[in-house]
Amino acid sequence: MTADAVLSEATRPYSPLESRGLLSRRDLEAADKAWLADAVHPEVFFRQRLGLTRGDLRQALGEYYKLPVLAYDERLPIPEDLARLAFQAKGPVAGHWFPVCRERDMLTFAVSVFDDPETMREIESLFPGRPKKYMACLREEVEWFAQDFAMRDANGPVGVQRTAMAFWRNTMALWRTKLACQRTNLAYGRTWLNVMRWSLGLIGMGNSLFRMGQPAAIPLLPWIAVAVGLGLGAVSLWAYVRQRRAWKHTSDQSLVEATSAVLHFLEEYHFLDLPRPADQDSKQTMLGRLGDCLTTYSSITMPRGGYRERITLARERNVLAAQRTVLACYRTLAARARTGLAFFRTGVTILSLGLGLLSYFGLSAQSSLDVLLIAAGVAMIADGAAWYWPVRKEYAETPRCIWFDQDDD
Structure with a gap:
């Protein structure tokens, strides 16, 4: 059993921070305890209590999932039809995934939990048979995408x-x-x-x-x-x-x-x-x-x-x-x-x-x-x-x- 195995699924993707010397094993275990006991997400714990930057956390996700990283940018021209389809699932609201780009037939998704089977099933059920590309993104930033493109009063994305x-x-x-x-x-x-x-x-x-x-x-x-x-x-x-x-x-x-x-x-x-x-x-x-x-x-x-x-x-x-x-x-x-x-x-x-x-x-x-x-x-x-x-x-x-x-x- 590896050292990562004792960590929960929410904390494990941030284990590369330990190898980079940005935090200790005790910090990872404290974040894991805060998540299991008080539902404080490790991403929040690391930023607010340990002072890590979003860039550090994003890079750790990319190293763990072996994916390119994506930072939140409100100027991304996210197609409205993709956003409307995405909100038929629970993943975008939960901050797990969100479609951010369509280049010909290729769809690009921002994901915060790439190893979650439920996330992959949701994406495949809504966008079947389409070539897909995934980019590591913080959970908070995925939620920002969802909030920006949720349907509101005027029946259009915010x-x-x-x-x-x-x-x-x-x-x-x-x-x-x-x-x-x-x-x-x-x-x-x-x-x-x-x-x-x-x-x-x-x-x-x-x-x-x-x-x-x-x-x-x-x-x-x-x-x-x-x-x-x-x-x-x-x-x-x-x-x-x-x-x-x-x-x-x-x-x-x-x-x-x-x-x-x-x-x-x-x-x-x-x-x-x-x-x-x-x-x-x-x-x-x-x-x-x-x-x-x-x-x-x-x-x-x-x-x-x-x-x-x-x-x-x-x-x-x-x-x-x-x-x-x-x-x-x-x-x-x-x-x-x-x-x-x-x-x-x-x-x-x-x-x-x-x-x-x-x-x-x-x-x-x-x-x-x-x-x-x-x-x-x-x-x-x-x-x-x-x-x-x-x-x-x-x-x-x-x-x-x-x-x-x-x-x-």
Whole structure:
């Protein structure tokens, strides 16, 4: 009788750890006693009480069973049909085996108990007549495969759901990046509006000095002010028109529709069935209604049996990302309205200045700059209205973050 014979079937595959000097015979016997007396699996005993790594344990299994080893990787493209067949047996849930790959006719299985006859019978009964390859894998990692690909709420593997949700988070992040670019463009336009405001102010000041009589100290000052104002106005107008063309095909409706499209995953992976708060009125706009369906949720899924915690956290991250996406769209619409109001305010100021100069000095051959100021003011008012009017209702219905609005007591 060999030394391994006194160990149980659960502890025996880890006997190569003794020959490698990672533990003693007494450690193996202690692990075997913990398994027989308290049902503490040797794999758990070695990792938690003796501090061995998963790599060490995995290598020991490979040496004992003379198999290549496999580490858990959630990115493995496990075919869904194989996973569905596997769950007809008890082995995957118990952490004994799980199919991990199909290459033409060859099926690859992760096994933690290769010498178990019941495991081999289960595999052969579900996948008869197929060439098979086996790889040594820790029991805990086989259980992770089973948990990731178990069928859950949406009648699909949890691991596939998590991958799809990660895809949707990337999609939402990409859309928020585009919205941020739009807000940057709007800030760019408002920056050149400030330059344009300064240039029109110089034109108005130079025109006033010119009409009032040249100052004796600096006789060319009115002409310099007008020339600088016209130059700055031409540069700022060119920069603004170039930026304005980028927005000619981007309407508030297209922003809202795109935001709604990237939130479509909520209908497939989430069940937003909580009642609407009693004091919350139904919004009139599409974006407002999108915000309504998310304001109640900080976390929409409580941990359940059979889920690993990261599945729950992945779903929660998606809902929080959806909330950020809706609010990013609101910020973009508010930035567009703010841009329109800035143009409207500047246009009213410049129009008032031109009309004031024209009424004070009267209409004459020297009133061309007054007419320029009036025309610029009217154009700014019209452009500001074009920016502001389409979005006047959208940003007014911004959802409130109710977990911040509640009283502390």
